[in-house]
Amino acid sequence: xxxxxxxxxxxxxxxxxxxxxxxxxxxxxxxxxxxxxxxxxxxxxxxxxxxxxxxxxxxxxxxxxxxxxxxxxxxxxxxxxxxxxxxxxxxxxxxxxxxxxxxxxxxxxxxxxxxxxxxxxxxxxxxxxxxxxxxxxxxxxxxxxxxxxxxxxxxxxxxxxxxxxxxxxxxxxxxxxxxxxxxxxxxxxxxxxxxxxxxxxxxxxxxxxxxxxxxxxxxxxxxxxxxxxx
Amino acid sequence: xxxxxxxxxxxxxxxxxxxxxxxxxxxxxxxxxxxxxxxxxxxxxxxxxxxxxxxxxxxxxxxxxxxxxxxxxxxxxxxxxxxxxxxxxxxxxxxxxxxxxxxxxxxxxxxxxxxxxxxxxxxxxxxxxxxxxxxxxxxxxxxxxxxxxxxxxxxxxxxxxxxxxxxxxxxxxxxxxxxxxxxxxxxxxxxxxxxxxxxxxxxxxxxxxxxxxxxxxxxxxxxxxxxxxxxxxxxxxxxxxxxxxxxxxxxxxxxxxxxxxxxxxxxxxxxxxxxxxxxxxxxxxxxxxxxxxxxxxxxxxxxxxxxxxxxxxxxxxxxxxxxxxxxxxxxxxxxxxxxxxxxxxxxxxxxxxxxxxxxxxxxxxxxxxxxxxxxxxxxxxxxxxxxxxxxxxxxxxxxxxxxxxxxxxxxxxxxxxxxxxxxxxxxxxxxxxxxxxxxxxxxxxxxxxxxxxxxxxxxxx
Numbered sequence: 001x002x003x004x005x006x007x008x009x010x011x012x013x014x015x016x017x018x019x020x021x022x023x024x025x026x027x028x029x030x031x032x033x034x035x036x037x038x039x040x041x042x043x044x045x046x047x048x049x050x051x052x053x054x055x056x057x058x059x060x061x062x063x064x065x066x067x068x069x070x071x072x073x074x075x076x077x078x079x080x081x082x083x084x085x086x087x088x089x090x091x092x093x094x095x096x097x098x099x100x101x102x103x104x105x106x107x108x109x110x111x112x113x114x115x116x117x118x119x120x121x122x123x124x125x126x127x128x129x130x131x132x133x134x135x136x137x138x139x140x141x142x143x144x145x146x147x148x149x150x151x152x153x154x155x156x157x158x159x160x161x162x163x164x165x166x167x168x169x170x171x172x173x174x175x176x177x178x179x180x181x182x183x184x185x186x187x188x189x190x191x192x193x194x195x196x197x198x199x200x201x202x203x204x205x206x207x208x209x210x211x212x213x214x215x216x217x218x219x220x221x222x223x224x225x226x227x228x229x230x
Numbered sequence: 231x232x233x234x235x236x237x238x239x240x241x242x243x244x245x246x247x248x249x250x251x252x253x254x255x256x257x258x259x260x261x262x263x264x265x266x267x268x269x270x271x272x273x274x275x276x277x278x279x280x281x282x283x284x285x286x287x288x289x290x291x292x293x294x295x296x297x298x299x300x301x302x303x304x305x306x307x308x309x310x311x312x313x314x315x316x317x318x319x320x321x322x323x324x325x326x327x328x329x330x331x332x333x334x335x336x337x338x339x340x341x342x343x344x345x346x347x348x349x350x351x352x353x354x355x356x357x358x359x360x361x362x363x364x365x366x367x368x369x370x371x372x373x374x375x376x377x378x379x380x381x382x383x384x385x386x387x388x389x390x391x392x393x394x395x396x397x398x399x400x401x402x403x404x405x406x407x408x409x410x411x412x413x414x415x416x417x418x419x420x421x422x423x424x425x426x427x428x429x430x431x432x433x434x435x436x437x438x439x440x441x442x443x444x445x446x447x448x449x450x451x452x453x454x455x456x457x458x459x460x461x462x463x464x465x466x467x468x469x470x471x472x473x474x475x476x477x478x479x480x481x482x483x484x485x486x487x488x489x490x491x492x493x494x495x496x497x498x499x500x501x502x503x504x505x506x507x508x509x510x511x512x513x514x515x516x517x518x519x520x521x522x523x524x525x526x527x528x529x530x531x532x533x534x535x536x537x538x539x540x541x542x543x544x545x546x547x548x549x550x551x552x553x554x555x556x557x558x559x560x561x562x563x564x565x566x567x568x569x570x571x572x573x574x575x576x577x578x579x580x581x582x583x584x585x586x587x588x589x590x591x592x593x594x595x596x597x598x599x600x601x602x603x604x605x606x607x608x609x610x611x612x613x614x615x616x617x618x619x620x621x622x623x624x625x626x627x628x629x630x631x632x633x634x635x636x637x638x639x640x641x642x643x644x645x646x647x648x649x650x651x652x653x654x655x656x657x658x659x660x661x662x663x664x665x666x667x668x669x670x671x672x673x674x675x676x677x678x679x680x681x682x683x684x685x686x687x688x689x690x691x
Contacts, residue, residue, distance in 0.1 A: 087533065090533070102517065104509070104510075104513040104516075106506070106510060156548055182545060182548075182549055183545075184545070184549075184575075184576055184579045184580075184583075185576050186576065186579065186580035186583060187514065187517070188549075188583060188587065189584075189587050189644070189648065190553065190587050190590060190591070191553075192549055192550060192553050192587075195552045195553045195556050196549075196552055198556075199552055218503065218506070218507075
C-alpha cells in the first residue's frame with residue numbers, strides 16, 4: 001500500500017485529496033503547515049509527498065523542498081501551486097521537485113502523475129525491451145512488433161507507444177504525453193493528441209482481436225491487456 | 231500665495247540674479263571712482279610738486295624778490311586761477327604774498343605734500359599743497375583747491391548710492407514679478423495635476439501655444455496623460471470582459487448545480503460530468519489570462535536563448551500534420567536557410583501552436599484546406615509567415631482580433647484568448663505581429679529578433 005504525505009494548508013482541499021487517495025487504497029497523512037510537514041517528511045517513510053507551493057508563516061513549499069533535498073532526502077515530491085508562472089515551475093524543478101501541477105487540476109491528473117512518480121522510483125533502470133501482451137518494443141533498436149508482425153512506426157509514434165508501454169496498466173493524461181513525447185509545455189486547444197493516438201491505434205490495434213490502447217474518458221489513455229475500469 | 235516668498239525658486243533665482251547685478255555695479259563704480267578721483271588727485275599732487283620745484287629754482291636763480299613777482303604773475307595769468315594756490319610766508323608764518331592765507335595762523339612744521347586749511351577771498355577751504363622752506367627761511371606753499379575734487383567725489387558718491395538703491399528696488403520688484411509669472415504658469419499645471427490625482431483623468435493642461443519651457447513641459451505631461459488614459463481604458467475594458475467571461479459560466483454552473491439536486495441517478499451523473507468540464511474550461515480561461523498577464527509583465531525575458539526555428543517548426547508540423555490530414559487538408563513547411571531566433575522555445579511553440587490551431591479550425595474545417603508555414607532570416611530578424619486558404623477575417627475586424635475575448639468567428643467554439651496570448655508572446659520577444667487578408671485566406675506574419683549565436687548542433691547546416 002503506497003504511503004503519501006500531503007502538506008497543504010487549505011483544509012478542504014487537503015481533505016478532498018486525502019479522500020481521493022484513500023479511495024485508491026493509499027495510506028495518507030495530512031500536515032497543515034510547513035514545520036509539521038518537514039518534520040513528518042524527514043521522520044516518516046513516504047512513497048511520495050504532495051507539497052503545496054504556498055504555505056502560511058513564511059515557511060513555504062519551496063523552502064521545505066530545499067531543506068528536504070539539502071538533507072539528502074530523495075522522496076519524490078509533486079508540487080501543487082496556484083502560481084502558474086512558468087519560471088515558478090522552473091524554480092521548483094531546480095529546487096528538486098519531481099513534478100509540478102497548477103491549481104485548479106482534475107484529481108485524475110494528480111492521480112496519473114503520482115502513479116508515474118511511483119513507477120519512476122521502482123524502475124530506475126528501464127529495461128531495453130518492453131512487453132505488453134503480444135506487443136514487443138525494443139528500445140535500443142527502436143523496433144516494434146505485435147504478434148510477431150513488425151509495426152511500421154514513425155519515430156514519434158514509437159516514442160508515444162514506448163511512453164504508454166512504460167506506464168503499462170496506468171492512465172496517462174494528454175498533457176503528460178505532450179510533455180514527455182513532444183517536450184513542449186502548453187495546453188493545445190484541439191484534439192491534437194487524440195489524432196496521434198488514433199493513428200497509433202490504426203497501426204497497433206487494427207486487425208487484432210483485443211485492443212491494447214484504451215481511452216479513459218475525461219482523463220487520457222492507457223496501454224493494457226485488460227479494459228481499464230472507468 | 232500663502233507660502234513665504236523665499237520658498238519660491240523663481241523668487242530666489244531672480245533675487246540671486248539681482249544680487250549679482252548689484253555686485254557687478256559696485257565693481258564697475260569702484261573702477262570708475264579709482265580711475266576718476268584717485269587719478270585726478272594724484273595729478274594734482276604732481277602738479278603741486280612740479281610748481282614748487284620750479285618756483286624754488288626760480289628763487290635760487292633770481293632771488294626772492296623775483297620770486298614774489300613770479301608768484302604774482304602766475305596768479306594773475308588767468309590760467310587755473312580759480313583753483314591754483316600759491317603763498318609765500320616768512321619763517322614766522324607772516325603773509326608775504328599769494329592768493330590765500332593759512333588758517334589758523336600757526337607755524338608749519340611738516341613740509342612736503344599735505345592738506346592745509348586755507349582762507350581765500352574770505353572763504354575757508356581745504357587745499358592740497360606742497361610746502362618747502364626757502365634758504366632764507368621763508369615758506370613757499372604751492373597747490374590747488376580741493377573743493378572741486380571734493381565736489382566731484384561727493385556727487386559721484388551720491389549718484390552711486392542712488393543707482394544702487396534703484397537697482398536694489400528693481401531687483402526686488404523684478405523678483406516678485408518674476409515669481410508671480412512663474413507661479414501662474416506652474417499653477418495651471420499643478421491645478422490640472424491635482425484634478426488628475428483626484429481621479430479626473432480627462433483633464434489636460436491648457437497650452438498657451440508658444441514654444442517655451444512650460445508649454446513643452448505641459449505638452450509632454452498631456453501626452454503622458456493620454457497614454458495613461460488609454461491604458462486605464464484598456465484595463466477597465468479587460469476587467470469588464472474578464473468579469474463577464476468568468477461570471478457568465480459561473481452563473482451557468484451554479485444554476486445547473488441547483489437543478490442537479492432534483493435529478494436522479496444517470497442524468498445527475500451526466501450533468502455532473504458536464505459541470506466538471508465546464509469548471510475545467512473556466513480554469514483554462516483563468517490560466518490563459520494569467521499567462522497573458524505574466525507575459526505582458528515581461529518577466530521571462532532573462533531566460534531567453536537561441537531557438538532553432540527549423541527544428542521548432544518541424545516539431546509543430548509533426549504535431550499538427552496528422553490533424554490536417556485527418557480532415558483531408560495539408561500542412562507544409564518552407565524554410566530558407568537556418569534561422570535562429572532569440573527567445574523561449576516553449577513560448578514560441580505555444581504561439582505557433584495557437585496560430586496553427588486557428589488555421590486548422592477555420593481553413594481545414596472542410597477538405598482541401600491548405601496551411602503553409604514559411605520561415606527565413608531577413609537581416610536582423612527572423613520572419614515567420616503562416617498562410618491558409620480559409621475564409622480569412624473581415625478587414626474591419628482585423629484590428630481587434632488580438633483583443634482579449636474578441637472572437638472574429640462567433641459561431642466557432644473558443645475563448646477568444648488564443649491570438650491575445652500570441653500577441654503577448656511576440657511582444658515579450660520584442661517582435662512584431664501582422665495580419666492580412668489574402669482573399670481567400672488569412673496570413674499571419676511574425677517577426678522575431680534573430681539570435682546572434684546558433685544553438686549547439688545547428689551549425690552543421
